[in-house]
Amino acid sequence: MRRSGLYLHLSLAALSLTLAPGRARAQLDRADVEAVSQPSAPGSSASGVATAGTTPPSTSAPAGATTPTTTSAPAPSTGPAAATSRDGVDARPEPTGAQPAPGPATSPYPRPTPPAPATISTTSPPPPPEGTPSPEGPAHPARVRWGLDAGITLGAAGTFFILEAWVTPQLPADAPPSMPTLSSPDDKAVGHFRPNAALASDVFLYSSMAAPLIYHGIEAGLRKDKPFGLRYGTDVMIYAETLALNLLITEILKNAIGRPRPLVYVDPDAVDADVREKLLEEQASADSLKSFPSGHASTSFAAAVGGSMLLTLKLARRRPGALAAAWVLSLGAASTAGALRVVAGKHFTSDVIAGAILGSAIGVVVPLAHWRGTLEGAPRRRRRATMQVAPAMSETTRGLVVTGRF
Template identity: 30%
Template sequence: MRYFSSLFLAGALFLAPKPDATAQKTSRSPYKTRFAVDAPITLGLGAVSGLGLYLVQQKDGLTNEQLATLSKNDVPKFDRFSAGNFSRSAQTAGDFLCYGSLLAAPGLLALNEDVRGHYGQVLGLYLQTMLATDAIFTTTVGTVTRYRPFLYGSEGGASRNSKISTNSFFAGHTAHTATATFFAAKVFHDFNPDSPAEPFVWGAAALLPAAVAYTRIEAGKHFLSDNLVGYALGATMGVVVPQLHKTGRSNGYSFAPVQGLNANGYSYSGLLMTKQL
């Protein structure tokens, strides 16, 4: 699945239309960034992520006595099917998919000539986007206790008593993978809005975090609901953060005076505000 999705995304990026020989070498970036604004935001998100990691380190694991009291019946029916799952091979596969996507997403974007002309800006946006997801993830995991699915079985060894065994909500691997892939698809779309490769790009962006979510369920690391939240958050951050930097956003609103008569014959006047979607 990892190679399948990566090949799709790589192939789609190669299919992007290249500038004509007479066209300008470097296209205009669809994004507007300012170091004085974005640098403090990025640093702030990094600080929040660090705080979240600190909170995670302060958590306690479960004792053997506490583990003995756990019952699958305590798990909501929606998630109960995965209670007790444990698989080291699924965990390894999920790690490769997740960490590989974090490197592959910006790497594959560099294959596109238009993106490459503004690569420093894109990398800055990528870092900010990933930190936005990470800040929410670490602070949530650091303050919310939910037992991982494998605690409801007998496997896991010493990891059953680890402090990270209570970090089930929400799925960080899935969230970070979705952020990376949807960011790549969003940036590709903004630089190549008319590319016929877009269905393949968005398809690969959606499939890869879904594959990661599957491995995390099989590994007993997260329930389905944890993965759904992680997927939704990651995909949202991957699209929204670049969108907030789109050029011309401030021009999306227009104002015009209006006047007339209503159904009762009374005259009215005012200001009409419209927003281009």
């Protein structure tokens, strides 16, 4: 009888499984617990459904008579609660001892876990350490348009040589004019002629012109992360363009102004005999009327400032000590070349000052005209806003949390 009651509960659970699929698993588990914890009372009879392979006993049938057997289709069973053996006997072991009281029914499906908070960050990556080489950057902080810049350089240089070779000989070489009234410091340049000082000024001039080619070549060779040919070629092109423009502008001003040199006012009898012939030769030449501005001063300062400006674009943030040394040595050599022109009697002091200003201006303007706008090696220190967005989830709260720095 106890088993009959158990089969009845299991059959009802299977029937409810077909009628209510959404609640079938919970009801089946509850029916199983009730059947195990509450055994059937003695004397109760099975009714309604009989399992296959079982024959209820009959007390009224005569001896020797065949007892009819009622067989029904087995009820659909799902899960371990309705498991039966092949002979129709419950295959589960009998419960022994007192069973614990059934707890509250729980869903067999796992409770969904809320997703982890998602974080959205717009924080930019930290800048690279100062001085870190950037192989992905341009080969040079200055940009060169090779066709245009080469045309400007060749055109300026060609025009300069035409003026020097054709226009200068056409200038009048008249008798020395009377010496004008000079103010200080120009009056200190009159009355002497020193060819040796002129030769020394030539040495400093050519040294000033060659120095940028040397130290830019060394710098380009030391940069293993940049192509040497493109980097050094850019330096040479911009530097040559600077010198060519300076020579052309200086030559135009010399021919247009026509100021006599200080040596024109020197008495040949007041100088030594070994330099008298040289003095007379220069006084008679057309070049004696091309004193303003000083070509040695303008060219020396154009080379010094132009070369140092190119070096500044490359070393301002990486090698400030080497950059400072280049500026000091270059300007020192250019100043020495200009001062020796005054000592030699070739120029007035105002000629040298004007030439230094002109050459320095060209030495600054031309490299900056090619500059890309960023010093090489300078870290980008742009302050960017940062923001983080995350969902705020709790038992009673749903929302978003936004944090940031602006």
